[in-house]
Every structure is written in structure tokens, then in C-alpha cells.
Amino acid sequence: MEVDEVIKFWKNSSSKDLKVSQSLFKSKHYLYCLFFCHLSLEKALKAGVVKNNKDVMPTHNLVNLAKATKIPFKDEDLDFFSEVNAFNLKTRYDDYRRKMYKKATKGYTTLYLDKIKAMQKWILEQI
Secondary structure: OOHHHHHHHHHHHHHHHHHHHHHHHHOOOHHHHHHHHHHHHHHHHHHHHHHHHOOOOOOOOHHHHHHOOOOOOOHHHHHHHHHHHHHHHHHHOHHHHHHHHHHOOHHHHHHHHHHHHHHHHHHHHHO
């Protein structure tokens, strides 16, 4: 595939995952909503990485992906990505997943979903 096609793939996949996260939120599956929020940001950032490097990085770490783009992220954005990383990595292990189930209330999830929607939109606009 050409670089533009790969970028388009990651952008479209990011948008689809964000829609899935919103459906999961509506059905009160908050932990899974957050997991798909992470996927959405990861894929948006991978589109940026491909645009910058012509290749994708094999990582799920949002901070590392953000640094590999030419997008001008602020330090607080990188801190936010570090927080959101927990929705992918920690939810894969039973002990963390139990803790996250308790933490992933409607209010907590709403806060992150709103921030992630805004960030994902902004990232895609930068690419």
C-alpha cells in the first residue's frame, strides 16, 4: 500500500474505534469503552507516525507514538497519553482489570471519553 493509503486506513480505523467506544459507553460497558478509546488514539497517532516516518511503530504506547509524530504536543498532552495507556495495558491483566472496573464509573468514563474525542479530532486535523 502507498503511504497515503496507510494513513487513510489508520485514520478511518481510529474513527471507527471511537464510534465503538461511544456505543460501549451507551450500553454501560465503561471499561471496554476506555479500551476502545485507547485504540482510537493509538490508531490516530499511528497515522501521524506513518506520515512522519513512512512506517508504523509496533507499539501500543501512546507517549512513544506521539513523540514519533511531528505533531506539536504539549507536556500535558504527553501526560494525558500516559494516563490513557492504562486503559490498554492494565485492562489486559486480571488484577488491574478488577481495579479498573471499580474505577471506570460513568463519571470517570465520561471525563476521559470527552477528552479523548477532542484529542482524537485534533490529532486527525494535524495529519
